[in-house]
Amino acid sequence: MTEESPALYVVATPLGNLGDMTTRAQDVLKAVPWVAAEDTRHSAPLLRHLGSSARLLPAHQHNEEAAAQQVIEKLAAGDAVALISDAGTPAISDPGARLVARVREAGYKVIPLPGPCAAVAALSASGVTAPHWLFYGFLPTKTKQREEVLRELAPAPYALVFYEAPHRILETVAALSGMLGAARRIVIARELTKLFETIHACPLGEALAWLEADANQQKGEFVLIVDAPEATDDEDVEAGRVLKLLLDEGLPVKQAAKLAHAITGAAKNALYEKALSLRAAQ
Numbered sequence: 001m002t003e004e005s006p007a008l009y010v011v012a013t014p015l016g017n018l019g020d021m022t023t024r025a026q027d028v029l030k031a032v033p034w035v036a037a038e039d040t041r042h043s044a045p046l047l048r049h050l051g052s053s054a055r056l057l058p059a060h061q062h063n064e065e066a067a068a069q070q071v072i073e074k075l076a077a078g079d080a081v082a083l084i085s086d087a088g089t090p091a092i093s094d095p096g097a098r099l100v101a102r103v104r105e106a107g108y109k110v111i112p113l114p115g116p117c118a119a120v121a122a123l124s125a126s127g128v129t130a131p132h133w134l135f136y137g138f139l140p141t142k143t144k145q146r147e148e149v150l151r152e153l154a155p156a157p158y159a160l161v162f163y164e165a166p167h168r169i170l171e172t173v174a175a176l177s178g179m180l181g182a183a184r185r186i187v188i189a190r191e192l193t194k195l196f197e198t199i200h201a202c203p204l205g206e207a208l209a210w211l212e213a214d215a216n217q218q219k220g221e222f223v224l225i226v227d228a229p230e231a232t233d234d235e236d237v238e239a240g241r242v243l244k245l246l247l248d249e250g251l252p253v254k255q256a257a258k259l260a261h262a263i264t265g266a267a268k269n270a271l272y273e274k275a276l277s278l279r280a281a282q
């Protein structure tokens with residue numbers, strides 16, 4: 001191993017296509033004596049395929065603290081350890097973050113080996129041009145909690161990235177449309193890097209019907225990207241809110257429009273017109 005040791009190597013593994021395993025990831029998984037894996041039975045064939053004779057340690061969400069102690073013992077004994085999850089990058093909607101935190105607290109080096117990640121793969125091929133995106137991962141499964149989260153996320157000026165499993169895809173897409181608005185665009189990225197890879201973009205209001213029209217499109221693993229809300233819509237809403245507040249305080253139309261312009265930067269003429277109609281409706 002050309003890498004420094006002892007250290008914890010956080011290694012991304014393929015989402016479905018073995019060709020996505022980087023050369024560096026292969027080298028590390030062959031060189032380390034220990035691999036901490038989310039599911040040892042799932043990862044054993046990958047290690048065999050690579051010709052790695054590393055021994056496996058279970059490191060899943062129910063034993064992460066104990067697994068961290070085991071990893072720290074290996075590092076203390078001078079051994080390098082690799083951390084992998086079932087697919088993609090460990091600690092991204094996967095176990096690993098707590099283990100990494102403990103190893104860092106114990107003073108050992110943690111070295112990331114970047115590679116496949118479903119969110120990044122989906123974004124890169126989505127055509128979403130929003131400069132900022134927010135990775136949410138899995139939404140709550142309970143309706144009320146999911147609605148609370150989506151209500152908070154709705155005005156955020158970012159593209160929103162969700163993970164979803166096939167048995168909840170219809171319910172989740174319906175919730176996204178209901179809470180974020182039918183006009184926002186969604187990109188449904190399914191089975192990335194696999195045989196039935198599909199990337200489909202449409203308005204949220206059409207997404208459920210598209211999925212329902214073909215049961216095959218409801219199978220597999222999903223990344224859902226909801227594009228950022230139209231910036232102008234948001235600004236209009238804010239300017240309208242400020243204008244209404246000023247009119248409600250009894251300010252004359254002209255002065256309310258002038259102040260709303262100074263506060264929000266929205267166009268003065270449009271604010272004046274809006275103020276006239278709001279005053280007429282008062």
Ligand code: SAM
Binds near residue numbers: 091189221
């Ligand atoms: N750590 C992984 C990563 O780096 O993307 C994510 C693990 S998370 C437990 C599994 C979820 O990731 C799936 O339910 C799905 O939402 C998404 N995912 C994983 N593989 C995928 C693929 N090939 N195509 C689309 N989404 C995928």
